[in-house]
Amino acid sequence: MNLKMDTKSVDGVAVVHCSGRIVFGDEASFLRSKLKEILAANKKIVLDLSDVSYIDSGGLGTLVGSYSTARSAGADIKLSGLGQRVRDVLQITKLVTVFEVYDSEQKALAAFH
Amino acid sequence: MAVAPISNPGGESGPGAFPSLVLVQGSEQRTLPLIHSPFSVGRKIDKDLVIADPRVSRDHAQIISENGSYWVVDQGSKHGTYVNGQRVERHKLERNDLVEFGARGGAYVIFNPIHPGSNTAREFLSQISGLNISTDTTDLEKLTMFLEAARKLNTTGVLDEILVTLVETTLKLTRAERGYVFLKAEDGSLELAAGLNSKGERLTNDQTFSNSILQEALSSASEFLVTDTSQSLDLAGRQSIVAYDLRTVICIPLRKYVVQTARPAQGSGEPANAGCEIIGALYVDSRFASRDISSVSHDILRAIATEASQLIENARLVQAEEAARRYQQELAIASSMQQSLMEVHIPEVPFARMSGRNLSCKEIGGDFYDATSTEDHFAVVVADVCGKGVSAALLASTLQGMVYSHLVAQLPLDEIVAAVNRFFTQKHLGEKYATVVIARISRKGELEYVNCGHVPPLLVSQQAVSRPQNGNLPVGLLPEASYEAARIQLRPGDRFIIVTDGVTEAENARGDFYDNDRLEEVVARSSGLEEIFTSVANFCGGTPLNDDCTVVELVYTG
Numbered sequence: 001m002n003l004k005m006d007t008k009s010v011d012g013v014a015v016v017h018c019s020g021r022i023v024f025g026d027e028a029s030f031l032r033s034k035l036k037e038i039l040a041a042n043k044k045i046v047l048d049l050s051d052v053s054y055i056d057s058g059g060l061g062t063l064v065g066s067y068s069t070a071r072s073a074g075a076d077i078k079l080s081g082l083g084q085r086v087r088d089v090l091q092i093t094k095l096v097t098v099f100e101v102y103d104s105e106q107k108a109l110a111a112f113h
Numbered sequence: 114m115a116v117a118p119i120s121n122p123g124g125e126s127g128p129g130a131f132p133s134l135v136l137v138q139g140s141e142q143r144t145l146p147l148i149h150s151p152f153s154v155g156r157k158i159d160k161d162l163v164i165a166d167p168r169v170s171r172d173h174a175q176i177i178s179e180n181g182s183y184w185v186v187d188q189g190s191k192h193g194t195y196v197n198g199q200r201v202e203r204h205k206l207e208r209n210d211l212v213e214f215g216a217r218g219g220a221y222v223i224f225n226p227i228h229p230g231s232n233t234a235r236e237f238l239s240q241i242s243g244l245n246i247s248t249d250t251t252d253l254e255k256l257t258m259f260l261e262a263a264r265k266l267n268t269t270g271v272l273d274e275i276l277v278t279l280v281e282t283t284l285k286l287t288r289a290e291r292g293y294v295f296l297k298a299e300d301g302s303l304e305l306a307a308g309l310n311s312k313g314e315r316l317t318n319d320q321t322f323s324n325s326i327l328q329e330a331l332s333s334a335s336e337f338l339v340t341d342t343s344q345s346l347d348l349a350g351r352q353s354i355v356a357y358d359l360r361t362v363i364c365i366p367l368r369k370y371v372v373q374t375a376r377p378a379q380g381s382g383e384p385a386n387a388g389c390e391i392i393g394a395l396y397v398d399s400r401f402a403s404r405d406i407s408s409v410s411h412d413i414l415r416a417i418a419t420e421a422s423q424l425i426e427n428a429r430l431v432q433a434e435e436a437a438r439r440y441q442q443e444l445a446i447a448s449s450m451q452q453s454l455m456e457v458h459i460p461e462v463p464f465a466r467m468s469g470r471n472l473s474c475k476e477i478g479g480d481f482y483d484a485t486s487t488e489d490h491f492a493v494v495v496a497d498v499c500g501k502g503v504s505a506a507l508l509a510s511t512l513q514g515m516v517y518s519h520l521v522a523q524l525p526l527d528e529i530v531a532a533v534n535r536f537f538t539q540k541h542l543g544e545k546y547a548t549v550v551i552a553r554i555s556r557k558g559e560l561e562y563v564n565c566g567h568v569p570p571l572l573v574s575q576q577a578v579s580r581p582q583n584g585n586l587p588v589g590l591l592p593e594a595s596y597e598a599a600r601i602q603l604r605p606g607d608r609f610i611i612v613t614d615g616v617t618e619a620e621n622a623r624g625d626f627y628d629n630d631r632l633e634e635v636v637a638r639s640s641g642l643e644e645i646f647t648s649v650a651n652f653c654g655g656t657p658l659n660d661d662c663t664v665v666e667l668v669y670t671g
Contacts, residue, residue, distance in 0.1 A: 024500060028544075056660075057479075057499040057614075061544030064590045092614075093548065093566040094586045 003027040005034050013112050014042040015105060019051030024058020031059070035066040035077070043075040046108040050081030055089055067099065076100075080108040132183060132225035134176070134212075136162070145222075150178035154214055155188070162222070168192045168215035176206070176224075183224065185212055192216065272428040276307035277315075279395070279421055284311050286413050287363060289397035293322060294367075296393035296425070303327070303394065322396060323362055330364035331391055337365040337414045362398040365414060366391050367422040395421055444503070451506045454513065460486035465554045467493055469665035470642045472615075472658065479505045480613050480661035483513055485520050492520045492553040495611045495665050497567070499546050499587075508537075508545050512588075516551065526551050526563040526598040530588055534596070537589030546589030550611045558669050560609060563598040568617050568629070571636050572601065573608040578633045605671030610636055612645075615660035619649050622656050642666055 102108035170190035192215035308316030548566030566587035583599035
């Protein structure tokens with residue numbers, strides 16, 4: 001398992017710091033279940049991906065799936081701190097137009113207020 | 114070639130407890146039971162199986178039985194013995210093995226086939242009961258023989274027949290009037306699985322048996338329960354016993370034996386059968402008017418109790434195995450269909466040519482490409498379906514079919530991908546989606562293409578490489594996605610190259626990606642796909658690919 005997720009709460013927003021790789025399999029399942037768990041308690045989430053080195057197609061599917069689930073439940077997930085690899089993937093797939101993407105955790109948090 | 118009938122030295126009856134050989138010769142086939150060991154095969158007339166073919170040696174081979182398994186042993190034959198096409202000296206036989214002696218392609222035998230024609234369990238068992246057993250064989254021995262033989266059966270739907278025969282045998286052994294087998298359903302309730310009276314007539318669940326005794330037997334820890342109602346005032350009052358004049362009831366709980374790693378300590382107070390799960394019950398009874406069965410030997414009841422459970426378990430295993438085998442077969446068919454569907458037939462048109470290559474790193478890959486043409490257009494689709502295995506293959510086939518039919522209908526590309534996206538998102542396939550590029554060249558050199566989530570294609574025009582930036586969301590991810598196609602006017606000799614991310618993300622030992630710069634560089638100086646793949650392979654060194662690599666090149670020839 002190559003994904004770690006640490007959650008903290010900042011002014012009512014759940015900030016989830018991910019590090020490692022988001023790939024098809026255990027990592028993607030972990031991301032899915034963790035986000036589901038957080039969504040049950042909090043409608044505002046910042047997903048900080050600054051330490052995510054790689055995301056594959058399966059991981060991307062999970063990310064979009066969780067995002068859609070959140071939106072339909074009236075919640076919001078903002079992304080922050082994309083590394084080059086993740087940014088490229090979101091660019092190629094045009095998913096940057098779907099997600100709200102911020103340079104840093106602070107900017108993402110500020111957007112909630 | 115003539116085959117002499119099998120000699121029958123012992124005079125025992127036909128097939129049954131022994132595995133069989135099915136001899137196939139042209140359109141004829143015959144079943145030969147392996148009634149003794151060694152079972153000899155050869156051209157000589159004294160062999161158990163005589164094959165009158167000059168390529169078969171006089172003493173050709175033997176089939177011998179050792180510790181429950183069967184071996185074919187070549188006896189130094191001139192032309193050899195073959196099992197499933199492989200020449201063997203000594204080979205352990207598995208069910209359905211095809212054995213040939215000397216002549217390949219002539220007569221052959223199949224060892225103990227899974228579907229031995231009409232040799233059903235019932236027939237099998239009737240043959241057993243017809244066996245000439247010496248008079249001093251006890252009932253218990255007969256039962257054990259029967260159970261042993263029945264266990265060797267491997268026929269579908271065997272459970273039902275086993276159960277009926279089990280009741281039949283139990284009725285014979287106990288001389289009771291009626292017998293039932295109940296099996297525990299998934300919800301824990303007992304369901305009637307087979308019922309039979311001593312005349313051999315099937316009984317249904319008419320609720321005339323004693324349910325209370327059944328329940329009592331199940332909750333008790335004993336191996337069986339014999340109840341003589343005339344001896345017990347308490348029982349005599351029970352409803353069914355009174356209503357149906359039941360006199361004696363024998364109820365045997367059927368337990369699945371669970372192997373225990375450690376024996377429970379003596380006197381620990383645990384019931385004797387703590388490690389056993391109840392899978393059902395065998396119940397026989399007789400009425401007042403008829404004979405008393407309470408004196409049936411407890412040895413027999415004990416034997417039935419243990420053997421019957423094992424028998425049912427085995428029959429269930431056989432059924433599960435058969436189901437799994439069928440499932441495997443279905444999967445194999447699906448896989449070969451998938452491969453045929455994914456086979457690319459490149460249409461020939463005078464104004465364009467295409468070449469494509471796919472390097473798959475898993476059995477069923479996520480990448481595919483396909484080409485189709487109409488009178489004035491040539492179109493190619495390259496897709497990378499998320500995930501691997503059967504689910505990815507299903508998605509790929511559906512995607513391919515939808516795109517193909519829309520291309521033939523000459524719809525605009527943005528409408529095609531929008532339709533596919535709608536279809537996939539409406540079906541709620543979870544997180545399954547695909548990245549797709551569709552490119553279509555017209556006779557006049559107009560290129561229309563739509564890129565949904567792929568790395569940008571490469572356009573090579575007079576040695577200059579560019580990356581047209583049309584980009585859209587993948588298909589199947591978001592229902593509200595909208596798509597835009599792009600158009601480029603090509604000149605004769607222009608090349609349009611589509612790659613999947615397996616190419617740009619191919620890694621070397623240091624973990625570097627092959628990436629776009631190297632790709633553009635090799636594409637600029639190359640004239641075909643081979644050079645691109647060679648370049649990727651050189652870059653990776655020995656590092657295996659972790660994703661499929663597909664490259665498709667479309668050239669407008671004018």
